[in-house]
Amino acid sequence: MDETFDFVVVGSGGGSMCAGLVMRQAGKSVLILEKTDLIGGSTAKAGGVMWIPANRFMKEAGVADSVEQGERYLDAVVAAREGDAPGTSRERRRTYITEANAMLEFLIRQGVPFERAPHWPDYYDDRDGGTLGRTVHAKLFDVNELGAWKAKLRPNAFQMPVPIYNAMILPLINRSWKAKWTAAKMVLKGLTAKLTGKHWVTAGAALQGRMLQAALKAGVELRTGIAVKEVVIEDGACTGVVVEKDGLRMRIGARLGVLLNAGGFAHNQDMRNKYIPGTRSEWSIAAEGDTGDMHREMMRIGAQMGQMEEMVGNQNMMPPGDGGPAGAQMQLCKPHAFLVDQSGQRYMNEGGSYMLFCQNMLERHRTVPALPSWMIMDSQFIRTYMLAATLPGANKPADWLSSGFLRKGDTIEDLAMACGIQPAALKDTTERFNRFARQGKDEDFGRGDRAYDRFLGDYTHGPNATLGTVEQGPFYAVAINPGDVGTFGGVVTDSAARVLREDGAVIRGLYATGTTTAAVMGRTYPGAGCSIGPSFTWGFVAAKHAAGLGNQSI
Numbered sequence: 215m216d217e218t219f220d221f222v223v224v225g226s227g228g229g230s231m232c233a234g235l236v237m238r239q240a241g242k243s244v245l246i247l248e249k250t251d252l253i254g255g256s257t258a259k260a261g262g263v264m265w266i267p268a269n270r271f272m273k274e275a276g277v278a279d280s281v282e283q284g285e286r287y288l289d290a291v292v293a294a295r296e297g298d299a300p301g302t303s304r305e306r307r308r309t310y311i312t313e314a315n316a317m318l319e320f321l322i323r324q325g326v327p328f329e330r331a332p333h334w335p336d337y338y339d340d341r342d343g344g345t346l347g348r349t350v351h352a353k354l355f356d357v358n359e360l361g362a363w364k365a366k367l368r369p370n371a372f373q374m375p376v377p378i379y380n381a382m383i384l385p386l387i388n389r390s391w392k393a394k395w396t397a398a399k400m401v402l403k404g405l406t407a408k409l410t411g412k413h414w415v416t417a418g419a420a421l422q423g424r425m426l427q428a429a430l431k432a433g434v435e436l437r438t439g440i441a442v443k444e445v446v447i448e449d450g451a452c453t454g455v456v457v458e459k460d461g462l463r464m465r466i467g468a469r470l471g472v473l474l475n476a477g478g479f480a481h482n483q484d485m486r487n488k489y490i491p492g493t494r495s496e497w498s499i500a501a502e503g504d505t506g507d508m509h510r511e512m513m514r515i516g517a518q519m520g521q522m523e524e525m526v527g528n529q530n531m532m533p534p535g536d537g538g539p540a541g542a543q544m545q546l547c548k549p550h551a552f553l554v555d556q557s558g559q560r561y562m563n564e565g566g567s568y569m570l571f572c573q574n575m576l577e578r579h580r581t582v583p584a585l586p587s588w589m590i591m592d593s594q595f596i597r598t599y600m601l602a603a604t605l606p607g608a609n610k611p612a613d614w615l616s617s618g619f620l621r622k623g624d625t626i627e628d629l630a631m632a633c634g635i636q637p638a639a640l641k642d643t644t645e646r647f648n649r650f651a652r653q654g655k656d657e658d659f660g661r662g663d664r665a666y667d668r669f670l671g672d673y674t675h676g677p678n679a680t681l682g683t684v685e686q687g688p689f690y691a692v693a694i695n696p697g698d699v700g701t702f703g704g705v706v707t708d709s710a711a712r713v714l715r716e717d718g719a720v721i722r723g724l725y726a727t728g729t730t731t732a733a734v735m736g737r738t739y740p741g742a743g744c745s746i747g748p749s750f751t752w753g754f755v756a757a758k759h760a761a762g763l764g765n766q767s768i
């Protein structure tokens with residue numbers, strides 16, 4: 215080995231710095247290797263929220279929840295497909311809930327402040343054990359506190375000095391005084407920051423910024439621009455990694471183990487074609503380093519892989535220009551909009567989990583062309599709600615119509631023709647949807663029955679916050695794709711986050727977390743924060759195991 219540390223982490227994802235803090239607490243040396251020039255991965259780009267049942271903030275607020283209730287909920291949502299989802303098991307789910315809480319307490323003791331998003335419902339809140347308020351996030355962070363390291367933190371798109379949860383009301387700016395008040399507070403905080411020399415970041419950048427600050431303070435070593443190419447296996451155990459920088463290769467030893475936290479394969483189109491056909495890398499908003507390096511390396515060494523067909527889908531639209539995909543989840547759940555396939559039929563509840571939404575799209579496409587599907591809206595929608603980051607109102611960018619991104623018709627039949635849909639079919643679907651909207655009950659798909667659907671809707675609208683008629687021309691449509699925020703399958707790990715071989719045996723010294731692994735949530739997404747929560751938690755578990763801390767509280 216050219217150099218040796220106690221613990222080496224591949225990738226600066228969610229679990230990386232958490233594991234690093236555990237190692238430093240145990241007095242061990244730790245090195246995090248990141249192949250891009252920026253620290254934080256998709257985690258820093260993200261909303262940065264973590265789903266943790268029975269968390270301390272719920273207790274403080276007097277909200278009833280328990281580890282057992284969380285388990286019941288995961289059983290109700292995840293376990294149905296446990297047989298073909300090797301990343302999940304009752305033991306792994308129980309360990310997740312227990313250790314996620316231990317991890318949260320540990321980080322708070324390390325000086326990383328968190329708070330709760332009080333009303334965020336579980337995505338299947340109507341199932342046994344479901345509730346709301348299990349989602350926690352880091353408090354806003356003044357990134358200037360990082361000094362020279364500020365330039366190394368991956369930025370995110372949420373450039374607003376307000377927690378992401380509070381910002382979710384902003385699309386209702388035309389409707390709600392609460393939204394206007396939130397916008398005013400944001401402007402004020404932004405101005406005060408300018409005067410006081412602060413630079414607030416929120417969401418994933420606040421989380422990873424605070425983690426970076428804590429990691430540096432604790433003496434975790436971080437190096438960027440270094441890609442790990444291989445893991446070193448000697449006598450059946452992992453003893454280090456082979457890295458490459460500027461064309462030069464070197465070996466770095468790891469006395470206690472190696473943790474893989476290198477993300478998924480969202481930006482590897484060949485792997486997508488093989489495992490998630492029909493989906494495109496350009497529809498993904500994962501960070502660019504998400505190229506499946508460690509997935510391929512794990513296959514090379516004979517590790518067990520699972521759930522490779524899964525992604526955390528994120529329905530989106532592609533406006534013209536270089537801005538990339540624009541989210542569609544919040545829009546499609548607002549009143550006066552619904553989704554149809556290319557035959558003009560609705561085929562799902564437009565609310566609910568984004569992962570399920572995109573699974574539904576891919577499933578539908580097996581029998582009826584549904585890639586893309588069409589979001590159908592009327593003038594009430596356009597007047598009232600935001601679309602692809604534009605303010606409410608018909609004044610949209612000039613190239614939206616000319617490029618064909620936004621389709622328009624004076625009647626619903628005209629709109630159908632503009633989208634290549636049978637006019638009579640779209641008219642029938644619209645009339646049926648309008649009947650449901652008037653009565654406030656979606657008889658076909660139950661949109662709006664769950665608290666989560668209504669949460670995504672417009673609370674000022676009745677009788678159902680997510681159902682409104684599509685009846686005032688002109689009518690509009692945009693194409694919807696099954697995009698994603700990352701993939702959700704990979705190497706199979708046990709309840710100590712150890713990588714397993716194809717025969718189920720443990721590979722000593724090799725741990726994995728995050729989207730490098732087959733998710734503990736199986737083929738489902740139970741609530742907000744079900745990727746970052748597990749990434750942090752399994753990083754925490756891995757480091758405790760490698761440092762020999764067992765169940766000791768730290």
Ligand SMILES: Cc1cc2nc3c(=O)[nH]c(=O)nc-3n(C[C@H](O)[C@H](O)[C@H](O)COP(=O)(O)OP(=O)(O)OC[C@H]3O[C@@H](n4cnc5c(N)ncnc54)[C@H](O)[C@@H]3O)c2cc1C
Nearest residue numbers: 225227228255256257260261262263442503728729745746
């Ligand atoms: C806009 C957006 C919002 C989201 N919001 C949320 C949310 O609020 N909550 C939630 O749970 N999930 C959210 N997600 C999904 C979530 O962010 C990701 O699934 C999660 O962050 C993945 O984390 P990770 O720890 O697996 O890896 P990442 O955070 O992606 O980090 C992996 C790192 O490894 C590096 N790497 C890759 N290969 C190598 C190599 N060979 N050598 C060295 N380094 C390597 C990568 O460059 C990257 O920096 C969101 C995603 C996006 C894009």
